[in-house]
Amino acid sequence: MDIFQAPTGGLSAEAGSPEEIARFVVGAAVHAPSVHNTQPWRLSHGEQEISVHADSERRLRVADPHGREMMISCGAALFNIRVALRYLGFVPRVRVLPDPDLPSLVARGGLGSRRPRSSTNSGCSRRSRGGAPTAADSTLPRCHQSCSSPCARRPGGKRRC
16 A cells, blocks of 8 residues: 655745645645545636535446545545645645536535644654654653553543643
């Protein structure tokens, strides 16, 4: 299974013409999961927004007669667009089903305001899933550092600090 990995550098804060941003965001959107990998969406972009359109030509007529899975797949592409915009430091403005006269238009995602990346987000990529504390965990209380404790792994287990 391919896993999309954002480029290590991403787009720098100085870079980011609308064309570069759109290319990066669309690159993330096409890695979204879709029913039978049909990618039933079309993407378009304007100066400050990216639009997701349902592509009914790619809808599976027998397996998805009402287009439900097609819309779920378009939602996954929209989610990847939002995550990519957040990665670039934007707070996305999303309008779902914005125009009743255009039934294939699923959503429009505007770039929104740009916020500088905070240093607290940089530690997320360094965390391990094994539960071993990392450098980013040093600021957490000791009881929150032991995520692999038997109590934490049990459903309904309670943690005490």
